[in-house]
Amino acid sequence: MSGKLYLVSTPIGNLSDISQRAIEVLDMVDLVACEDTRHTGKLLKYLGLRKQLISYHEHNEGVKLPHLIEKLKDGSSIALVSDAGTPTISDPGFGLVSSSRERGIEVTVVPGPTALISALVLSGFPTDAFYFGGFLPSKKGPRRKTLQQVADIKATLVFYESPRRIGKSLRDCSEVLGNRSAAVVREITKLHEEVIGGNLTDLAERLEGESVKGEIVLVIDRVRKTPSFNEKEKEEAVLRCYDRFIDSGMSPKEAVKKAAREVGMPKSDAYRLVEKRKNNR
Known part of the structure; x- marks a missing residue:
């Protein structure tokens, strides 16, 4: 038997x-x-x-x-x-x-226990539908391709990630998925358990140069329907974002980059737009 x-x-x-x-x-x-x-x-x-x-x-x-x-x-x-x-x-x-x-x-x-479920409920994002993608690829090209494949899934996204790569992965997530809300959940049930929330761009900027330790689960909010901009509205939105970031103390270079990401405009176009306004004043 x-x-x-x-x-x-x-x-x-x-x-x-x-x-x-x-x-x-x-x-x-x-x-x-x-x-x-x-x-x-x-x-x-x-x-x-x-x-x-x-x-x-x-x-x-x-x-x-x-x-x-x-x-x-x-x-x-x-x-x-x-x-x-x-x-x-x-x-x-x-x-x-x-x-x-x-x-x-x-x-x-x-x-x-399962890390992905624990991280999902800790994130505060909807749990009625979620997609688990395991570990994101370690190399940039395959990682961005994977993110492109899941970009339109109408569910909360959950990935495992190495602490050595989390900053780079967050940057790719921001650029491929858009500036969604996300949570980096680390050291679940351990002494230093932590949930770091924010949008993908801010999380990338925070963690790219930081030494992060422990087991990490990345939870990303589902794709949300965003209002469509015509060209003029998009330009106005970029300039508003740029001014806001400058007022917060950000350098012009970083402000252009972040404003472009937030609105969904190529960085080079956003730079030309800012320069054009500067020259017209």
């Missing part, structure tokens, strides 16, 4: 968030498949459990997946966990799930 595969959610920061059922399943199974045996070993030690661990991640999936399937077919019960949160979310665990189902092996879930 085949064994059973348990998809067990583990804490994303605060170890006290683990559920009683998760503890019972981890204690009961024959084997725990995990991304990093050292990381999961610390959790099990905290829980007072001693279990057989096997590493299972994207770099060894081709070798370990058949081994785990054989174990399940032989009657073993296996818990699949990720380093943090719900397994198969942005990790290769779905391969073990689909292979198990194809072979008639029972699969069940032990639900619990």
Whole structure:
């Protein structure tokens, strides 16, 4: 008789968030498949459990997946966990799930923490419809292409991002998606949990040169219908924005750049417009 595969959610920061059922399943199974045996070993030690661990991640999936399937077919019960949160979310665990189902092996879930859901509810943006895009591509070209593909989705957008790239990604988001409201959510459930809100342009300017630490989820408000400007109205809007930014102490160069982004005008056109007004005075 085949064994059973348990998809067990583990804490994303605060170890006290683990559920009683998760503890019972981890204690009961024959084997725990995990991304990093050292990381999961610390959790099990905290829980007072001693279990057989096997590493299972994207770099060894081709070798370990058949081994785990054989174990399940032989009657073993296996818990699949990720380093943090719900397994198969942005990790290769779905391969073990689909292979198990194809072979008639029972699969069940032990639900619990998930960073994307926690960040979504913390952001304050609508939750009736949302799109999760996993990790944004690390290189600018593919990242901007990905953003272009989701620009018109009428849902809140959620992405995972590296703290090393968050500033550059926010800049690309601002330029591709428009200056939407967003929230950078970091260190969820940990001591330094933080939600940094604002529009994409301001967040990019704040975080581009800053050393950001911790696990990050980027939540972006859905596309909103904006009033269409005729050419004259757009020019007037750019100049109003420019004057406002100058009054706030911004340099002329930065004020032009930000005004152009906010209204949706090419930077070069906005610069010529400002220069033209200057010359006409």
